[in-house]
Amino acid sequence: MGTPRWDARPENKAKIAALGREWRKKPENKVKQKVATKRWRAANRERVIETRNRWLAKRRETDKSYGRGRHSIVIKHLLMQRDKSICQICGEPVAFADASLDHIIPISRGGSDEATNIRLAHLFCNVSRGNKY
Numbered sequence: 259m260g261t262p263r264w265d266a267r268p269e270n271k272a273k274i275a276a277l278g279r280e281w282r283k284k285p286e287n288k289v290k291q292k293v294a295t296k297r298w299r300a301a302n303r304e305r306v307i308e309t310r311n312r313w314l315a316k317r318r319e320t321d322k323s324y325g326r327g328r329h330s331i332v333i334k335h336l337l338m339q340r341d342k343s344i345c346q347i348c349g350e351p352v353a354f355a356d357a358s359l360d361h362i363i364p365i366s367r368g369g370s371d372e373a374t375n376i377r378l379a380h381l382f383c384n385v386s387r388g389n390k391y
């Protein structure tokens with residue numbers, strides 16, 4: 259048993275990851291990386307599907323505990339109370355299961371995650387409003 263290769267030693271793992279990050283940042287390597295990824299994915303279809311399924315399962319778990327966005331179910335309850343279970347877009351009552359949190363100013367437009375920027379809305383109303391942007 260000789261000394262393990264430099265890149266096989268656990269203490270160098272972070273260094274290798276950093277080197278990889280540096281490498282990927284260089285524009286001339288972007289194309290190379292794309293080709294390599296494509297080739298890898300073609301050769302490892304099962305791994306790709308497995309990874310995607312694992313990601314989807316995790317995502318489902320997150321959705322269950324957080325509703326559909328990144329807000330906790332607790333915030334949704336508080337908002338139901340504050341907005342008296344009325345959809346702030348169409349003015350109709352909202353059932354908890356149909357409720358969603360609508361960002362008055364979307365996060366993508368610089369809106370905050372504060373309660374003052376969030377209102378209660380039907381998931382449907384929220385999504386159809388969102389499509390207008």
Ligand SMILES: [Zn+2]
Pocket residue numbers: 345346347348349350379380383
């Ligand atoms: Zn509504």
